[in-house]
Amino acid sequence: MSALSSTRRLLTQTAGILFSVVLLAACNDSNNLNTPPVPESPPVAEGPGNIVEVAVEAGDFSTLVAALEATGLDQTLADEAETFTVFAPTDAAFEALGQETIDALLADTETLSDILLYHVIAGQAVNADTALSLTGTTVEMANGDIVALTIQSDALFINGSQVIVTDVEASNGIIHAIDAVLTPPGDAEPTGNIVEVAVAAGDFTTLVAAVQAAGLDTTLADPDGSFTVFAPTDAAFAMLGDDAIAALLADIDALTDILLYHVISGAAVDSITATSLFGEMVEMANGDSVTIDIRDGALFINDSQVVIADVPATNGVIHAIDMVLTRPADEVGTIVDVAVANGSFTTLVAALQATGLDATLADETATFTVFAPTDDAFALLGEETINTLLADTETLSDILLYHVIAEQAVPAETALTLNGSDVEMANGDTITITVTDGNLFINDSQVVIADVQASNGIIHAINAVLTPPM
Template sequence: MKALIKIMLVSTLALLAACSDDDNEVVVTPPPENSVYDAAKAAGSFNTLVAAIDAAGLTATLDNTDNTFTVFAPTDAAFAALGEDTINSLLADPDTLSKILTYHVLDSKVAAEAALNLAGQTTTTVNGAKLALSLSGDNLLINTATVTQTDIMTDNGIIHVIDAVLMPPSTATSTANIAEVATQAGNFTTLLKAVETAGLSGALTGGDDLTVFAPTDAAFAALGTKTINTLLANPDVLGSILKQHIVAGKVDSVTAMSLNGKTATTLEQNQQSVAIDAATDMLKFAGVTVTQTDIPASNGVIHVLDAVVVGNISVPESLGLIPEVAAGAGSFNTLLNLVTATGLDATLGDPTTKFTVFAPTDAAFAALGQDTLDALAADTDKLKDILLYHVVAGQSVMSDAAAGIAASADNMVAMANTDKSALSIVDSMLFINDAVIRTANVQADNGVIHVLDKVIMPPMDKMATEKTIVDVAMETDDLSTLVTALGAANLVDTLSDTSKQFTVFAPTNRAFQKIPADTLNALLADQAGLTQVLTQHVLGLEASSSLAFSLNGKQVETLATNMLDLKVVDFVATANTDNDMVAYDATNQRLVSGNGAAVAGKTLYVFDDDLTFANSQCVDACATNWPPVIATQEQIANIPGLSLIARLDGSMQAAYLGRPLYMFAQDTNPGDAMGQGVGGKWWQVSLPTSGLQVEGSNITQVDIYTANGVVHLIDTVITTVN
């Protein structure tokens, strides 16, 4: 082997010597330069790129081997995806084209291995803008474009092939803050309303830089109206959802792209994913597509989302807004029609404001009578005032809270019409004014509904007047007997004194007529006795109906120094056992025969001819056509105000507030009321579902204001008190 090596060495030396003796020189031609421009042109798959380089005047730059570049080179297919019109437009605009092309170029040589090490970061291009490098599985991404081939070496750099054309990020600026920019855009109305409702407006108008991933109106609409309203009605939950759309600091789209596969910390202090969708090459935040990026603001940047990020935030069940809940109940049609007629449907349908609605049922409105309803419909201002008197604005007052108010020293509540109503509680029954809350805590997204079977009326405004209590009584035909009695008792001067304030529970003429004529005449002739009776109808202060309602279940002291009971009587709650001869018909709001009668549910009547008499004037044939309600004391214990009077035959007849009760023979079926108004003397006993009584007498009209107090009319003379 060693001999063979020596032979080869000698031969080589001899050959070299022979060459050195030859006079002809051998010229070695260096290989041609291969710039990034040359390589792109020779490849055959970058024809559009090469044409663009030429059109932009960058040929000499990229062909200069004294420079070093890294070029992320879009293929012809990548350019074709832009569309022919776009390509032609760019080729005709060298400045814009140059900015785009130089955004694909780095001023140093970055091989694939080094690029992989830069994943998760940004790097600066020749045009001064940043590029994002990230990994999607095993693929290297430049912004959202995938690198399909790496490390094509040239004399002045390196080429990596990408499947999309990169567009430089916007360099626009704005002097408007985020909220102002969103407002000007016009498609973030719901977002801005939500931000205001959640109390986040200050953040979007403040000086600290923020990045807002902003869902459009269409994105919110995709949640559905009920869900949006539920969120607007729950500002804490809404705020948590909104804050997970906001990242502290200014995060432009390129920086966001560099976070591909990672998470960002939101103002809600949770982590939301940032990713580039491999199928669409679109940036995603929390799994939601970013449809527009880099909308500048003076205090940050906006990126547009096509959906709302709810994530793990628990959204309350959508109950519906107050009008929707009321409509679903099916028993508030009249209320809803009136609310719509006054334009209050929009108010009560505002998900950003809480309301407490004391809602009268259809039956409650029907009890007002069609004439009253028609008059209200024609006077929308008055109607609106009445409706708002059923609303507490700005809060949801649940029944427990209402009961707490009712039991407090100040049980008056300001209503939406600025008047006050009274909450009271007696025997575990909750009242507002003289109405019973039948069903409480019907919840809606923006408040709560409490069901009433009675319409409550706002208190009358006290108007300036010089007329005294006596003046008003003298002008009121139905108080003529009271005026006579005041004169007989020498109380005219007392109740004409304008230096004092009084409340008079004034018995009407018919109330006096319930007293037998002989008894009444004797009373009018007894000044001391009459004075005692009349002064126990008078309080030494002005007590409006609202104050009277607030005193439900309590006592008040009169000028006679005795105490009167004030109580809202709930007729609906009265019993109707198999022993009761009289009952209350809540549907028709009147007294009827009870379950103890031969036929239950028959309408009961009173007879005007009985007035001024101590007993029934309906006997013989009259009693055949108008059978009296015969009862024992035990059979009339269920309803306040029932008593017994003796008939001429010795039987005991049920009476209501002193007036004997009858049925009508021609009322063949329960619910019939054929006897109403017969002869102008027979009347059904109509009673509201609930009403305020003073010492057992029904208050039939309230708040007749005078220069020295207020008058409330009552239907029975108070003759016996504690």
């Protein structure tokens, strides 16, 4: 074969290959024109559901969800056009009510709705930081009542319920889990003014007698006034003893001062508002101040617990307390200051001064418990014996120190637990503590007034002078 023929054959084969490639490319272009590529879908961001959906998904709010469904409030809280903050009781919180109470609520949807709406702030999503900034105030809830926001032991509380989980996001708001179901305040109608309500209650006979003796009954019955009264019950006054009550009723100035120390004038402060003032000082009608405290969920005024709250009156509100209010220790002075100011311990004060023990019991760096004989207790010794003792300061010092426990302040509550025990006194001898019919005795001397606070200890008034053993 000639070289020319071989060259022609190679060119022909090459042309065929090129034609095939061009044809294949053309086909591919034709396919691309007829079937455009499908673009990839962008990732869809998944957000939280609404309040109800989040509660259902969480699994810890089954009773709450059932209650919402029973009242129809599940539809309200699922509304994506609205915004809510829900303080949501856990299943454990509802269980604390008891199944009988839960069943009764589920059957009474009107009451249940009021309770549920008391857990909701409508119109805004309040996160934990915002809630913390509102502590010390009250906030209106969806049912129209208020709650108190406080910080206790570094935890956020709504009334007496602790927030245990915060900031659970929902598409239409936010959920905070709480450990107890909130109870809306009662709506009882007042039956009379402060004095009339106290009289009708039947548990404040001593208070009413004291108010009448001081002439304050007219003030507290004023229809144009507004008062908050922390009212000691008869049992609270009984803790003072008959002698102390009689002494107060005979000293109108002192009685008036004490009674006004139980009154806030110009405002009806309900227990929720009082709770919001946790840790603060509140001025009373006599010009002195009390401290608002919360202990184990209970409201305290100084060291007195509110045992019945929010008794309404036409001109204010009454809160029953379990102890007569006394000023905080740092406001009343030392053991000696308190004894002098009281007026019922003039002989004791004279004896302390005669022996120089007044300086000892005025020591702010020390702590004492003094079982203090009243003037009536010393009077039982007779004037001649008292004068003899005042002239024999060594014997008198021994007797006085026999009335003192050094280095500790022993409240009556603790002393009652020592029934039958012997306790060493500051002179080295021992006394015997006994309890008879609920009354505290030191040897044969009865404590007639307990727990008088001082800045450096505590005083218990007794009705007989203690005699050291021979």
